[in-house]
Structure formats: structure tokens, C-alpha cells
Amino acid sequence: MSGQLFVQLQGETVKMLALDMNLLSIGRTPDNGLALPHPSVAIRHAEVRRLQDQVIITDLGAGDTFLSGKRLTPHQPQVLDDGAVLQVGPYVITYTLVQHVPASLHSADPLPPESLDDLRFVPLQPPRARYPALPAEGAASSYLSYLPALFTESDFAGRLLQIFENVWEPLQHRQDFVDMYFDPATCPEPFLNWFAEWMGLSVDPHWPESRRRQWLREAINLQRWRGTRYGLMRMLEICCGVTPRVVEDPHRPYHLLFVLPDPAGEQDVTRENIEQVIAQHVPAHVMYEVRYV
Template sequence: MAQLQVRVRGEVLRVLTLSRQLSIGRTPDNGLPLRDPSVAIRHAEITAEVGALLLTDLTGGEGVTFVNGHRLSPNQPHRLEQGDEIQIGPFTLAFLADPSVTAEAARPAGRVDVQGELAARPARPPLPTFTAERPPHDGLALYTEFLPPFFQESEFLGRYLKIFEAMWEPLQRRQDSIELHFDPRVAPPQVLGWMAGWLGLPLDPHWPEGRQRAWMREAVTLYRWRGTRYGLSRALETVYGLTPVLREDTAQPHTLTVQLLDSPDGEDTASREAITQFIFTHAPAHVRVTVEFVEAPATAAPADPGLQPVEAPDTGPRA
């Protein structure tokens, strides 16, 4: 039976046995979750046809999927052959139609479950926002074109119609592209807070504009994962550009340690108190959370002096 070997930087993470259908994406509800910001929520899909397995890119051009170094066209099935290597973000998926590996790679033994890899990413610059064009102030009004030729020659009538044109033309042009005003990627900055009120989202005005737009775009999807480890990790990546390492020790149930790099200098800089409060808000409600900050570029173990823990007050479960 065909298998799929998942590797990152040459290290084998797991080996999957392929069945009739396998979805590949960033969120845990996929058959193969690949937790990296460069992976789309629904990135690709492998389906079984008569005597073949087909790989289809589902990103619609917003993401990138390579097979043996060649980029796949969106929504165009590609037949997989023995030894094909699929590149999705930092992951390499090796297709083994006649595998020598017969079992999934075993998870390392131990009592501590560790998830994630420390990273800090700068915010992407926001796209140019949409602004309705205003009619030119020089010359006669455009509305004179709708009048009989005799009235088009009147200079006074042209100036008079210019008053109404200045009021109605921006509204008309905005109406022609109204969908751009409700797209968080390109909506005017003044509209972001209004849209956040619709969804009941906390939108901190101190966040850089790029972070605010990314948060608005991801928020509805993240509502499904609020209170989970994936939801917490993705929220931190979206708002602060920080990928955490999450640790759970079975010897201490209902505890979670969140390890983070300090925010880099620049417009993305956020105080530790703000990041800690954000974590407490989005962490699972039934656990006690400890936040540890590591001085970049250090990646030392928790016992390192560079770690500075901040513990949540023991006030019982949070609603």
C-alpha cells in the first residue's frame, strides 16, 4: 500500500499510509496537518482514482505546491509516481508507491509533550488600500454629457452640475467596488475597527496595521480553534509574529508552558505584559499557564538563566 513520508530539513517526522483520500493543510482537522504559516488551511488533497493517486493544489494560487521542483497549477490533478517529492512550505512529502517502511515512525518516548519551534517573523507590509477617486476639479462636469447638445455649451450649467458630481461620483465609484471595502487585506484603515465590532474581535490600535489586517483575516477560522494548542500558536503567529514552543508534562496535569522569543526591535515590538495577557486570553480555560521569554537568538533549555517566567495568577478556571 502506498505511503507518504513527511520530512523537515531531512528529518523524518512521520510516515502515513495513504487511503482513498487525504487532505493536507495547516489546521488539525486535516488528515495531514502541517503546522506552518506558509501552509494554507486547505492546501492540497490526494485522491484515489482507478490505478492511480492524484495530487491537487487547492490554494487557488494563494499558496505554492511543488512536485519534484515544478510548481503545480491550482485545481489541476497531478498523477503521483514512485519517488515523487512534494514540497509544501518547509515540508517535503516523499511518495512511496512500493515502500520499504511498513509502520509509522514511533513518537519519542517520554512524559513531556513538546510542540512547535521557536521563531519570530516580521509583519508583512499592508497592501495598498482602496480609495475612491474624486472627479477632477478642472473643466465642465461629466454630467453634461447626458444633456442635449444645446445645454452642453452652457458654461454656467457645467459649473452647476459640478456641485452634484463632486458629491455623487465618489459614492458611485465606491459602490462599483464595494467588496474591496469589506476585504481586510485592502479595506481603508478606518473601516477595520468597524469590521472588528461586527465579529466581536479585540483589535488593539497599538498593533501594526499589517498585524491588524492579518488578525481580521484569520479571526473567523481561529474562532473554531480557540482554547486549543493550535489556536493559541496560530493567534501568536498572526498578531505578534512569534511561533511558541508549547510544553505539557503528564506529571503535572492541566499545566501548559509557553516559550517565546523576545519580540525583535522595530514596529513589531510588544511588551511582555501585553503578550502574556494575550496568551492568558487565548489559552485553554482549564489549564494553568506559564510564559517563558528567551533572549534572541538563544534557544536554551528552560533551566537557562535567559528564561524569565511569568505565571498566571492562580484564580481558578477562566471562563
């Protein structure tokens, strides 16, 4: 028996989707069966499968998915019952059988007209916490425990070994967690520009650390969408922290209108930054106009 998904955002029904396929992917990018364009939604967030008379949802582990207020365990399928309510980022998704559609989910216009409420500045994430190796403490080095008991009686040996412990332990700490040094989400801040050189990317050194990390994490995927409406919107969200609206006028081919909130008063972004990013990533044959509201 088929069903439908009703997607609501801030109380408004924005999409209605019939589950007439065996597999439905849910994510942020337009190549998903159910695209939810919001920064808090992962590129591949979850998937819905139809198996005989059951509909099953699986969180793919890249973001949080809630079913009836409870967080789903990643990669653990869950059966959706009639009336089940999912939450993916700011979106509330209700699954219901076709013949049992709640009246509250009906909408005369399933795609309500756009307003200026969706234009916003994306808040910066706090800098990543750092956990350096702690220096040796106490009157004697812990290395004494690896020596015969005779040496523990020597105060000089304990103090001498502290010198080597303070030199070697940070190196050992780095080797134990070396994989974290090659991940843009966890590497030390000076490594970010080095990673950008690997991929031939230009990273503005004046960008906040959290934006540089996010840009490097999504850079390869965004190359697939470069020049598209989604790619331009996501690029501005990451590089400038602003969610724009990109308007394509069918009466003016090869022309884009960018509607953005005015960055006046924002500390880390200016109009010049925004227009520089647009100029770098908009297709060469496309004219564009930037309007601040």
C-alpha cells in the same frame, strides 16, 4: 498500489505518511490528515485522492501549491507520478511508491528532536494598498458626453459638472466594490473594529493593521481551537507575531510551558503583550509558565 508521502522541512524528514486512505486533507490545523503547522499553509490547503491506480492532488485555492516547481491551478486535479515533489509553504513533500523509497529520504528518526531554530518572529505584512476614486481632471467634466452636443460648446457647463462628478464618482466607486467593504482582507482600516464588534471580539487598537486583518479573518475558525495547543500557538502568531513552542509535560498535568524568543528590540510587541494574550486564551484550570530564550 499504495504509496507514501515524505515530508521534509529545511532538509530534514519530519513525517512519513502511508497513503492507505482514499482521501487525505493537507492543511495547517490538526484536524487535517497531514497537518503542516506553518503560517504560510492554509487551513485547508490541498487534498490528495486515491482513485484506482492513480493518486491525484488538488489545490483548494486558499494557498499556493507547487508540483515540480510549477504552481498548481486551484481546483484542477493533477496526477502524482512516482517521485513527484510537492511544495506547500516551507515543506517539501515527495510522493513515492512503497518499494521505491529514495535513500535520501530515509531518516533514522522521522521526528527529529526540536531545536530553538523554529522560534521566530513572524514579519508583518505591508499595509493593504488603497485605490480611492480619482478626482475629475481636465478642463471639462466627462459628464458632458451624456448631454447633447450643444452643451459641449459651453466652458461653464463643463466646469460646473466637474463639481457633481467629484461628489458622485467616489459614491459610485464604493457601490461598484461594496463587497470588498465586508471582507476583513480588503475593507478600509476603520471598518476592522466594527467587524470585531459583530463577533464580540476585542481587538487592541495598537495592533498593526495587518495583524488585525489576520485576526478577524481567522477568528471564527480559531474559536474552535481555543484553549488547545494549536489554538494557543496560532493566537500568539497572529496577535503578537511570534511563533512559540508549547510544551505539555506528562508528569505535570494541567500545566503548560511557553517557550518564546525574547521580544527585546521588537517595535510592535512586548512581553506584556504576549503574556496578556496567553492569560486571555489559556484554559482557566491550567497553570502556565512563560520562558524567554
